[in-house]
Amino acid sequence: MTEHLPVRKTYKLYIGGQFPRSESGRSYPVTAPDGTVVRVAEGSRKDVRDAVRAARSAQPGWAAKTAYNRGQILYRVAEVLEGRRSQFPAGEVQGAIDRWVWYAGWTDKIQQVSGSLNPVAGPYWNVTAPEAVGVVGIAAPESPSLLGLVSRLAPALVGGNTVVVLASEASPLPAVDLAEVLATSDVPGGVVNIITGHKAELLPWLAGHFDVDSIDVTGVPDDLLADVEREAAANVKRVVRPEQGPLDQSPHDILRFMEHKTVWHPVGS
Amino acid sequence: MADVETFGKALEYAPSRESTAIVSIKPRYDLFIGGKFVEPKSGTRFTTINPATEEPLAEVAEAGPEDVDRAVKAARKAFPKWSGLPASERAKVVYRIARLLQERAREFAVLETLDGGKPIKESRDVDVPLAAAHFFYYAGWADKLEWAFANRRPRAIGVVGQVIPWNFPLLMAAWKLAPALATGNTVVLKPAETTPLTALLLAEVLQEAEVPPGVVNIVTGAGATGSALVSHPGVDKVAFTGSTGVGRAIQVALAGTGKRLTLELGGKAANIVFEDAAIDQAVEGIINGIFFNQGHVCCAGSRLLVQESVQDLVLDKLRRRMETLRVGDPLDKNTDVGAINSAAQLDRISELVDAGTAEGGEVWQPTCPVPDKGFWFLPTLISNVAQSHRVVREEIFGPVLSVLTFRTPEEAIAKANNTAYGLSAGVWTEKGSKMLMVANQLKAGVVWSNTFNQFDPSSPFGGFKESGFGREGGIHGLEPYVELEPIK
Numbered sequence: 157m158t159e160h161l162p163v164r165k166t167y168k169l170y171i172g173g174q175f176p177r178s179e180s181g182r183s184y185p186v187t188a189p190d191g192t193v194v195r196v197a198e199g200s201r202k203d204v205r206d207a208v209r210a211a212r213s214a215q216p217g218w219a220a221k222t223a224y225n226r227g228q229i230l231y232r233v234a235e236v237l238e239g240r241r242s243q244f245p246a247g248e249v250q251g252a253i254d255r256w257v258w259y260a261g262w263t264d265k266i267q268q269v270s271g272s273l274n275p276v277a278g279p280y281w282n283v284t285a286p287e288a289v290g291v292v293g294i295a296a297p298e299s300p301s302l303l304g305l306v307s308r309l310a311p312a313l314v315g316g317n318t319v320v321v322l323a324s325e326a327s328p329l330p331a332v333d334l335a336e337v338l339a340t341s342d343v344p345g346g347v348v349n350i351i352t353g354h355k356a357e358l359l360p361w362l363a364g365h366f367d368v369d370s371i372d373v374t375g376v377p378d379d380l381l382a383d384v385e386r387e388a389a390a391n392v393k394r395v396v397r398p399e400q401g402p403l404d405q406s407p408h409d410i411l412r413f414m415e416h417k418t419v420w421h422p423v424g425s
Numbered sequence: 426m427a428d429v430e431t432f433g434k435a436l437e438y439a440p441s442r443e444s445t446a447i448v449s450i451k452p453r454y455d456l457f458i459g460g461k462f463v464e465p466k467s468g469t470r471f472t473t474i475n476p477a478t479e480e481p482l483a484e485v486a487e488a489g490p491e492d493v494d495r496a497v498k499a500a501r502k503a504f505p506k507w508s509g510l511p512a513s514e515r516a517k518v519v520y521r522i523a524r525l526l527q528e529r530a531r532e533f534a535v536l537e538t539l540d541g542g543k544p545i546k547e548s549r550d551v552d553v554p555l556a557a558a559h560f561f562y563y564a565g566w567a568d569k570l571e572w573a574f575a576n577r578r579p580r581a582i583g584v585v586g587q588v589i590p591w592n593f594p595l596l597m598a599a600w601k602l603a604p605a606l607a608t609g610n611t612v613v614l615k616p617a618e619t620t621p622l623t624a625l626l627l628a629e630v631l632q633e634a635e636v637p638p639g640v641v642n643i644v645t646g647a648g649a650t651g652s653a654l655v656s657h658p659g660v661d662k663v664a665f666t667g668s669t670g671v672g673r674a675i676q677v678a679l680a681g682t683g684k685r686l687t688l689e690l691g692g693k694a695a696n697i698v699f700e701d702a703a704i705d706q707a708v709e710g711i712i713n714g715i716f717f718n719q720g721h722v723c724c725a726g727s728r729l730l731v732q733e734s735v736q737d738l739v740l741d742k743l744r745r746r747m748e749t750l751r752v753g754d755p756l757d758k759n760t761d762v763g764a765i766n767s768a769a770q771l772d773r774i775s776e777l778v779d780a781g782t783a784e785g786g787e788v789w790q791p792t793c794p795v796p797d798k799g800f801w802f803l804p805t806l807i808s809n810v811a812q813s814h815r816v817v818r819e820e821i822f823g824p825v826l827s828v829l830t831f832r833t834p835e836e837a838i839a840k841a842n843n844t845a846y847g848l849s850a851g852v853w854t855e856k857g858s859k860m861l862m863v864a865n866q867l868k869a870g871v872v873w874s875n876t877f878n879q880f881d882p883s884s885p886f887g888g889f890k891e892s893g894f895g896r897e898g899g900i901h902g903l904e905p906y907v908e909l910e911p912i913k
Contacts, residue, residue, distance in 0.1 A: 274899055276881035284885050382681025389676035392891045416901050418885050419864045419872045
C-alpha cells in the first residue's frame with residue numbers, strides 16, 4: 157500500500173452560490189478539530205456587500221417559490237447533511253439534521269398558525285398573513301458553531317428570506333462545510349451567503365447596510381451589541397433576538413423574521 | 426354634463442356648526458400621575474391653541490425629567506398589583522373605559538376638533554368611535570391571552586413608555602393604551618404638545634372608570650419630555666408613533682439597553698389606479714386617501730399612480746371632485762378639510778410644495794375660500810413630477826397629492842415600492858386576480874384594495890421598512906406587550 161498525502165481543503169466564502177476567496181486576499185489561521193491549523197478566508201466589508209447584493213437578487217425568487225417547494229428544499233438540506241455527517245462535529249450534527257427537518261415542515265404551516273381573517277366592523281374582507289421581511293443578516297453564535305448557526309439560519313429561510321451569515325469567528329469550519337451542503341441541496345445560489353472573518357470588523361457594515369432589512373444579533377459579542385444596534389437604526393432594521401435562547405426551535409423564531417401584511421377589500425355586489 | 430360644476434357650486438351649504446357648550450376647557454391642566462392631577466415640578470407650562478382660530482385654549486403642564494421620573498415610579502409601583510389582578514377583573518376595567526368613552530363621545534369629539542383642527546364629522550364618526558372600539562376589543566383579550574400564543578404563556582412586560590402624535594390624539598392614545606392595559610402593563614403616556622387636551626380628558630375618564638392609581642400616567646410636553654421618557658431606565662418597553670426621523674433617533678437611543686421597542690412611523694403610500702378600476706369609486710378613494718384629516722395621516726395615499734390610458738379621465742374627475750371639497754371651520758358639520766394642525770406643520774407643507782414647484786411640478790388647487798385666521802392649506806394636486814422629486818419621496822403630511830403614471834402592473838409595483846417607507850398602499854381594479862397579485866408584491870403593511878383609510882381594532886396595522894416595526898390592532902397587536910414563556 158502506498159501512503160497517500162491527504163488533500164487539504166481551502167476554506168472559502170460562500171456568496172451567490174459560488175465559493176470565492178475573500179476579495180481582500182486575506183485569510184486567518186484556525187485550529188481544526190484534528191489539531192491541524194488551516195487557513196480560512198478573512199472576509200472584508202466588500203465581501204459583505206457582495207453577499208448582500210447576492211441575497212437581494214435571490215430574495216424575490218426564493219419567496220415566490222411555493223411553500224411546499226421551499227419545504228422540500230429545506231428537507232433536502234437534511235438529506236444531504238445526513239450523508240455528510242462525518243464532516244461535522246459529532247455532538248451537534250444529529251441536532252442540526254433534526255432541526256432542518258423540523259423547520260422544513262413549517263414552510264406551509266406558519267401562515268396558518270399566524271395569519272388571521274379579521275372580523276372588522278364593516279362590509280370588508282380583511283386578512284392578515286406573514287411574509288418575508290427580505291434580506292436578513294445573521295451573526296451566528298460562536299458556539300456551538302454548527303447547531304447554533306442552523307438554529308438561526310433555518311427559521312429565517314422558512315419564511316422566504318435570504319440571508320447573509322457571519323460565521324462563528326473562532327470555529328468557522330462547520331459553517332463552510334455547511335455551505336457545501338447547501339450548494340448541493342437545491343438551495344438556489346444567493347439564498348444563503350456565508351462570510352468568515354472578524355465579527356468586530358464586519359458586523360458594523362452588515363448592521364448598517366441599507367439593503368439589509370433585519371439583523372439577528374444572537375451571535376453578536378456583548379461589547380459590540382450597542383454599536384450594532386445603533387448601526388441597525390440607520391434604516392430602521394428589525395433587530396432580532398432568539399425568542400428563548402440561541403438554540404431555540406420555535407415558530408416564534410420564524411415569525412421574528414417575518415412581516416404581517418393586512419389586505420382589505422369591500423364585500424358587496 | 427358641462428354644467429356639473431355649475432350645479433355643484435349652486436348648492437350652497439348653510440353653516441351647521443357643532444356647539445362647543447358640551448366641553449368645559451379648564452384654563453390650566455396639570456400632569457396625571459398616580460391617579461391624580463399634580464402640578465409639574467418643572468414649573469413650566471405651554472399654551473395649546475385652536476389651529477382654526479389661533480386662539481389659546483389652555484395652559485398645559487410641561488413635564489420635565491423629574492416629572493417623568495415621578496410618573497415612571499408611579500407606574501412601577503402600580504405594576505405588581507395591576508399585572509397580578511385576575512385577568513377577568515382587568516378586562517372589566519378596560520371595558521369601563523370603552524363604555525365611558527361612548528357615553529362622553531360628543532364631548533371628546535368637540536374637544537378633539539377644537540384642539541387639533543380636524544373636521545367634526547371625522548372626530549365624531551371616526552376618531553372617537555374607533556377609540557372606544559379599540560378599548561372594547563382589547564378588554565376582551567385580557568382574560569383570553571393564553572389562547573393567543575401557540576404553546577406559550579404570555580406575561581406583562583412591566584412599565585411601558587408611549588409617545589403619540591398629534592394627528593389622531595385620542596385614537597392613538599387608545600391604540601397604545603388598550604393592548605398595554607389588557608396585557609397587564611402599566612403605562613406612562615406622552616401626548617403631542619399641540620394636542621394634549623383629549624388625553625387629559627381621558628385621564629378624567631380613567632379616574633371615573635376607577636383604573637387603579639399609577640396604572641396610566643399622562644405626562645404632557647414636547648420632544649424633550651418624550652426623550653426623557655423613552656430614555657428613562659425604569660421603562661421596560663417603548664412604543665412610538667410619529668416621524669421616521671424621531672423613530673430612528675429613539676432606536677439609536679435604545680441601542681444596547683435591552684428595552685423592547687415598537688415603531689409606527691412615516692409613510693408615502695402609493696395609491697394605484699388601473700384602467701379597469703371603477704373610476705368614480707377610485708376617485709372617491711383617492712380623495713379619502715389623501716384629504717382625510719388634512720392628509721395628516723401616516724398611511725395617507727400621497728402618491729397617486731394612475732395608468733397612462735386613464736390619466737386624463739381620472740385627473741379631470743379628481744379636479745372636479747376637489748372643487749367640491751369644503752375647507753374651513755372644523756366645527757362645521759359640512760366641512761371636509763379642516764385646519765392644518767400647527768403653524769410649524771403649515772410651514773413644512775408650504776416648504777415642500779414650493780420645492781415641488783421649483784423642481785418643475787405643476788401645482789393645482791381648487792378655488793375654495795378659507796378663513797382669514799387659522800392655519801389652512803388648500804387641497805393640492807402636483808403633476809409633472811418624477812420619482813426623484815422631493816414631493817414624491819418625502820412625507821408631506823398634508824393635503825398634497827403627487828401624481829405619477831405607469832403603463833404595466835410591473836411598472837406600477839416597482840414605482841409603488843420605490844420608497845424607503847412601507848406603511849400602506851392602495852390598489853384599484855375590478856379584476857380580482859390582478860388585485861391579489863399586486864397586493865402580494867407591494868411592500869406595505871396594509872394594502873387597501875378598492876378602498877382606502879379603513880381602520881378597525883381587529884385589523885393589524887403597521888409598517889414594512891422605514892415605516893417601523895410591530896403591529897397595532899388585532900391578535901398581532903398583543904405581542905409587543907408581552908413576554909412569552911414556554912409552557913413546561
